[in-house]
Amino acid sequence: MSNLSEHYSPTTGKRLGLLIIIMVAIGGVVSTFWAKNRWWFPPVASQHGVDVDRLVTITFIVTGFVFVLVHLVLGIFVWRYAAAREERAIYWHDHRTLELTYTLVPAAILLTLISMGAVTWARVHSPVPPQALRIDVLAQQFAWTFRYPGPDGTFGRTEVRFVSRDNPRGMDPADPAGRDDIISREMHIVVNEPAVALIHSRDVLHSFFLPNFRVKQDAVPGMTTQFWFTPTREGRYELACAELCGVGHYIMRGQVVVESKNAFETWLAGQTH
Ligand SMILES: [Cu+2]
Known part of the structure; x- marks a missing residue:
């Protein structure tokens, strides 16, 4: 013990404590003023996106407060x-x-956050409104x-055995419902009206990711996944694949x-069949 106290004097403790407090302060200032505009979400453009953003903000405030508090106490x-x-x-x-106290207080905070998330999740993944614009x-x-x-x-029937170079979707040539189907390389949707994406994959796992709309849904070979949302702002937005697919x-x-x-x-009328 006497050896230890010779090496670790109260001055060392003060320096270390001060270092922790300074690091928390620098981290807080840098992430608030510098990273905020670089690493934050793109502007929100969907109805449910506003709820998602609110959840993220509340979670950051609560966890950020606890993070700073814990490290300040540690430093002190x-x-x-x-x-x-x-x-x-x-x-x-x-x-x-x-x-x-230290069991029930964090449990209550976490339960509150989880319940808020579950309520939003249930609303986002609620049944598709019948009038929703359907896009395959x-x-x-x-x-x-x-x-x-x-x-x-009505969408024309598709089947794997019809998939070829000229028919990447595998449209059944015998199905009359498919004759007027419109294929586009751009996705067009109507502002303030619900749209549902019926998502397929032809080869491997992909992920349908619309950052502005806070939409992300895996595209899985052999099944249809879906995501419905209501866009709230006109404009042109990015769709990205969010699953490393090759x-x-x-x-x-x-x-x-x-x-x-x-x-x-x-636009729809101008598309060739
Ligand atoms: Cu992909």
Whole structure:
């Protein structure tokens, strides 16, 4: 013990404590003022996206507060109780009130955060509104294509055995419902109206990621996954693949256009069948 206290003087403790406090302060300032505009989300453009952002903000505030608090206390304790020659640490075996406090308080905070998340999740993944615009999204190495059901409102049948170079979706040539289907390399949707993406993959796992809309859904070979959302702002947005799907993953991007009902109808009418 005497050896230790010769090496670790109260000055060392003060320096270490101060270092922890300074690091927390620098980290807080840098992330607030410098990283905020570089590493933050792109502007939100969907209804549920606002709820998602609110959840993220609340979570950051709560966890950030606890993070700073814990490290300040750590710094202060290192400072205050650095190896003093005679002082001994207080020790007790049981402290019911203290144990209950540090168990129940974090549990209550976490339960609150989780419940808020669960409520938002349930709303985001609620049943698709019947009037939603349906878009068949096909992911393949390394591109996105979109299909609209055409004037008859029905998608033509697809089957794996029909997939070929000229027929990447595997449209059944015998199905009349498929004759008027419209295939596009851009996804167009109507502002303030729900749209549902019915997502397929032709080869490997991909992920349908619309950062502005806070939408992310895996594209899984052999099944249809879906995500419905309501865009709230007109404009042109990025669609990215968020699942490492091969050497061309980085170029697997698409465009999503949110426009008025009129502009959408005009665009759709101009598409070749
Ligand atoms: Cu991909």
